[in-house]
Structure formats: C-alpha cells, structure tokens
Amino acid sequence: MKIIKKPSWQLNENEVTPKELFDKRRNFLKLGAASLVASGAILETLAKDNIPIKNLDFIKDKNLNNLKLNTYEQITTYNNFYEFTTSKTRVKDLARTFDTSNWTIDIDGLVEKEMTLDLDDLMKTMSLEERIYRFRCVEGWSMVVPWIGFTLKDLIKKVKPLSKAKYVRFETLLDEEQFPDQARGIFATIKYPYVEGLRMDEAMNDLTLMAVGLYGSKMPNQNGAPIRLIVPWKYGFKSIKSIVRISFVEEQPVNSWQEQNSREYGFYANVNPNVDHPRWSQKRERVLGKFFKQDTLMFNGYEKEVAHLYKGMDLRKFI
Structure with a gap:
C-alpha cells in the first residue's frame, strides 16, 4: 500500500475557518441561503461580519499543525505598509483607492529571456493553494494567516534563470500618486522603491510563496495587493508587497x-529568538488578539524545513 506523506509545513481543516464564521455560514445553508448567496441581503450580512466572499479557486490547507487563525479583521486592519503610512491602523483606509488593475511583473537579469508577465494571465497558468503560515514581525507581534498563492519555485522554473543567477531581487511599485510616503521625496520614511532579496536556494524552498489572496479571496490592498512574497521563516519585512519586478542576479x-x-x-x-534586535528582545512575541506573550520559535517554527539552508553559518553574524 502506498503511504502518502504530507509536508510537515501543512498547517486541521476545521481550523481554516474560525468556528463563529463557520456557524454563521452553516446557518445560512440551513435557511436555504446557498441559492441566494449572490443576493444583496446575504452579501451585506457577510460584509457586516467582515467575512470575505470567496473569489479564488485553490487547494485547501489541511492545517495539520492545528494552528489557530487570526480573524480576517485582525489580519486586514493591522498592517505595516510604509508606502502608505507608518500607522498600522491607518493603512486600510489609505489603501482603499489603490489601483491594481492591469498589473504586470517585469522579469529581468540573468534569465534566458527577459519578459513582462501579465498577472491575470500568469494566475491562469498557476495552481493556487492555501498555506496557513505563522507570520512574525521583527517588532515582536505575530499572527497566523491563511495565504493563497503559488510557490515561487514554480515561477522560477517558468522564467528559466541562468546558472550564474545566485540571488533573486524583488521590487515594489514606485508610484508617488498612489503612495503618499513615496511622494514625500527626501522626507520619505525610507528610500523607495522598496527592495528585497533571497538566496536562490531560499527562493526555491517549497515554503516560499507568491501570495495573491487570503481567507479565500483576492489580496486586500493593505496586505500587499495584488501579489506579494511570503517567506514564513523570516521576519515580515522580507515578505515584500505589491511586486512589479523580479530580477535574477549574481551578487x-x-x-x-x-x-x-x-x-x-x-x-x-531569519526569525531567531536567540538573537535580539538591538533595541528589544526577540525571545517572545504577542499574537494579535491575545494578551499574554508566547515564546518565539526558531525559524518561526519551520526549523525542520529550512535549517539545512544555513548549516555551518554563524546566525549571529548573518542576521
């Protein structure tokens, strides 16, 4: 008999939807509301409860680690997105009018052929799946998010980088008309466009995700629409948002x-409770919605999947 082993990162299906949200949907079905799901009354009720309407087709995560998800409200109202503001609670309102239509991603550098990918067309060719991941901010707070996307390695295989490509560089949209902090010029919070990078073996790891949604629906603007990187064993600032360029480089x-x-x-x-930030400890974290802190896990709980990438490296030096 063939035994199928599921990846250890897969985070139980009953946790994918919080109980209170599940019960509300079950009650709708009991009332025969399934046939009316598109009606204004049903949509209005779901909206009032901050329940997203599913609009993506994806393979569900079985959540084998029984992680307890943060609510949709928590995930979408507490965000770092400095292009809009340094206030976590104001990002949602400022991002409401952010236009992500006709989104394209430039692929350049050390590849067989540089190209521009239309995101809508790209998504038609990729198999979307849900990944329930821990998300740990360098500031000491965390959440659990049901992201939806495709693995970065599947995209890399499509664009065919050259053997000299050792790193992958990512770049966020530069648009001063849409991003208030970018418009501040030399007085901006940081230098733009926002840039991130991964070593090629990190990029090819099965955990590394190009996320296009969460909680069954397309990515909210404030969470990095329409496409962002998710690297769950690293601090959140590595998971760059609103990506418009992916470059394959040697350095x-x-x-x-x-x-x-x-x-x-x-x-x-890398999330490391043994190496403190110069201004605060990284040993513990506060999960959004909880009062008491919990211990931070090495590599954010993904040590089994990624520790081999850093074998022999001094993780106090290579922070």
Whole structure:
C-alpha cells in the first residue's frame, strides 16, 4: 500500500475557518441561503461580519499543525505598509483607492529571456493553494494567516534563470500618486522603491510563496495587493508587497531595511529568538488578539524545513 506523506509545513481543516464564521455560514445553508448567496441581503450580512466572499479557486490547507487563525479583521486592519503610512491602523483606509488593475511583473537579469508577465494571465497558468503560515514581525507581534498563492519555485522554473543567477531581487511599485510616503521625496520614511532579496536556494524552498489572496479571496490592498512574497521563516519585512519586478542576479542585493540601518536589519532576517534586535528582545512575541506573550520559535517554527539552508553559518553574524 502506498503511504502518502504530507509536508510537515501543512498547517486541521476545521481550523481554516474560525468556528463563529463557520456557524454563521452553516446557518445560512440551513435557511436555504446557498441559492441566494449572490443576493444583496446575504452579501451585506457577510460584509457586516467582515467575512470575505470567496473569489479564488485553490487547494485547501489541511492545517495539520492545528494552528489557530487570526480573524480576517485582525489580519486586514493591522498592517505595516510604509508606502502608505507608518500607522498600522491607518493603512486600510489609505489603501482603499489603490489601483491594481492591469498589473504586470517585469522579469529581468540573468534569465534566458527577459519578459513582462501579465498577472491575470500568469494566475491562469498557476495552481493556487492555501498555506496557513505563522507570520512574525521583527517588532515582536505575530499572527497566523491563511495565504493563497503559488510557490515561487514554480515561477522560477517558468522564467528559466541562468546558472550564474545566485540571488533573486524583488521590487515594489514606485508610484508617488498612489503612495503618499513615496511622494514625500527626501522626507520619505525610507528610500523607495522598496527592495528585497533571497538566496536562490531560499527562493526555491517549497515554503516560499507568491501570495495573491487570503481567507479565500483576492489580496486586500493593505496586505500587499495584488501579489506579494511570503517567506514564513523570516521576519515580515522580507515578505515584500505589491511586486512589479523580479530580477535574477549574481551578487547579493541590498534590501531596503539593510540599506536603511545595517546594524539592526540584515539580509537574511531569519526569525531567531536567540538573537535580539538591538533595541528589544526577540525571545517572545504577542499574537494579535491575545494578551499574554508566547515564546518565539526558531525559524518561526519551520526549523525542520529550512535549517539545512544555513548549516555551518554563524546566525549571529548573518542576521
């Protein structure tokens, strides 16, 4: 008999939807509301409860680690997106009018052929899946998010990088008309466009995700619409938002926060409770919605899947 082993990163299906949300939907079905799901009354009720309407087709995560998800409300109202503002609670309102239509991604550098990909066309060729991941911010807060997307390695295989490509560099949209902080010029919070990078083996790891949605629906603007990177074993600032360029390069790119303050932010940014930030401890974290802190896990709980990538490296030096 063939035994199918599921990847250890797969985070139980009953956790994918919080119980209160599940019960509300079940009650709708009992009332025969399934046939009326498109009606204004039903949509209005779901909206009032902050329940997203599913608009993506994807393979569900079985959540084998029984992670408890944060609510949709928590995930979409507490965000770092400096292009809009440094206030986490104001991002949602400022991002309402952000236009992500006709989105394209430039692929350049050390590839067989440079190209521009239309995101809508790209998504038609990719198999979307749900990944329930822990998300840990360098600031000491965390959440659990049901992202939806495709693996970065599947995209890399499509664009065919050359053997000389050792790193992948990512760039966020530069648009001063849409991003208030970018419009501030030399007074902006950081230098734009926002840049991030991964070593090629990190990019090819099965955990690394190009996310286009969460909670069954397309990515909210404030969470990095229409497409962002998710690297769950690293601090959140590595998971660059609103990507418009992916470059394959030979030299290690300098990421935005490393350029801003190399003493506090390195290239790797692996979650490590044994290495404190210069201004605060990284040993514990506060999950959004909880009062008490919990211990932070090495590599954010993904040590089994990624520790081999850093074998022999001094993780106090390569932060």
